[in-house]
Amino acid sequence: MKLDMDKELQKAAEEYRSAWLTQIEDAPDYIPSENFPQKNPAITDTAPKTPQSPSTSVKLAAFAAFLLLCACFLSYAAQSGTADVAAKMNQTLEDFGVVYSYTAHLPMR
Amino acid sequence: MFSHEVFPKGKNAENKSPETVYQKYRKLAYNVAYSILNHPQDAEDAVQTAFVGILRNWENVKELAEEQQCSYVAISARRSALNLLKSQRKSVRLDDIQAVYHQSYPSLSPLAQALADLREDQREILLLRYDVGFSVKELAQHYQISEVTARQRIFRAKTELKKKMEEPK
Numbered sequence: 028m029k030l031d032m033d034k035e036l037q038k039a040a041e042e043y044r045s046a047w048l049t050q051i052e053d054a055p056d057y058i059p060s061e062n063f064p065q066k067n068p069a070i071t072d073t074a075p076k077t078p079q080s081p082s083t084s085v086k087l088a089a090f091a092a093f094l095l096l097c098a099c100f101l102s103y104a105a106q107s108g109t110a111d112v113a114a115k116m117n118q119t120l121e122d123f124g125v126v127y128s129y130t131a132h133l134p135m136r
Numbered sequence: 137m138f139s140h141e142v143f144p145k146g147k148n149a150e151n152k153s154p155e156t157v158y159q160k161y162r163k164l165a166y167n168v169a170y171s172i173l174n175h176p177q178d179a180e181d182a183v184q185t186a187f188v189g190i191l192r193n194w195e196n197v198k199e200l201a202e203e204q205q206c207s208y209v210a211i212s213a214r215r216s217a218l219n220l221l222k223s224q225r226k227s228v229r230l231d232d233i234q235a236v237y238h239q240s241y242p243s244l245s246p247l248a249q250a251l252a253d254l255r256e257d258q259r260e261i262l263l264l265r266y267d268v269g270f271s272v273k274e275l276a277q278h279y280q281i282s283e284v285t286a287r288q289r290i291f292r293a294k295t296e297l298k299k300k301m302e303e304p305k
Contacts, residue, residue, distance in 0.1 A: 033266070035247060036247070036262065036265075036266045036294075036297075037266045037267070038245075038247075038248075039245060039247035039248040039250075039251050039266075040248075040251065040262060040263050040265075040266040040267035041266075041267055042244060042245060042248040043241070043244065043248045043251045043252055043259075043263070043267075044207055044210070044263060044267050046241040046244055046248070046252075047210075047241065048164075048168075048210055050241065051164075051167050051168055051171050052167065052171065053167060
């Protein structure tokens with residue numbers, strides 16, 4: 028009984044679909060997309076990836092490392108650098124209006 | 137009239153790749169969508185949405201015979217177009233929507249006519265079950281619902297169909 032009903036329904040569904048699609052007319056000015064599956068990022072997942080900007084914590088860490096490096100360099104130049112380096116540092120600082128003598132801290136030779 | 141070969145012959149599906157199915161049925165899908173939306177760009181959008189759904193469900197679709205694949209593409213395009221129409225409801229007259237839902241087809245058998253008179257969602261699930269030939273499991277995957285819910289929906293649609301058959305003409 029159930030099988031009969033299923034068969035009847037199958038026939039009816041086919042009949043309905045046939046009538047429905049036969050009534051569908053050609054749409055005017057149809058310009059098909061030639062390669063839709065390639066163009067659709069949802070399907071092919073080929074959408075160009077936006078470059079990710081580093082997070083704020085990474086930027087802060089990089090800046091802190093840079094400052095540390097600068098401090099190390101200055102300290103090294105002041106404590107154990109040659110007189111030339113210290114003189115250049117003094118000159119540079121004086122150019123910026125800072126009065127500080129690196130040479131005064133140089134160890135006596 | 138519709139010039140596309142609506143029901144290509146062949147028992148087994150030769151369309152094993154999504155691209156083949158798209159190339160073969162995109163015009164059919166577009167015509168179905170256009171018949172509802174009457175707007176080229178909207179119809180194209182509906183076709184794209186329909187094919188995204190088809191590809192998501194490709195594991196089931198690729199096993200279908202050609203005729204069933206054709207039917208599935210048409211049903212999917214209709215669903216996408218109706219969803220788009222619903223989203224544009226503010227700018228569409230209600231009468232137009234009713235006309236889309238309830239089209240009349242001459243010379244249908246009583247059962248097929250009752251199917252045509254069903255609510256859109258109920259007709260769709262019966263078409264997918266009995267025309268496309270989806271199992272309950274495949275229907276559940278198509279609608280992204282549980283198998284129990286899919287079974288319930290089929291049952292309700294069939295009950296409604298019986299009621300329509302018993303209604304005096």
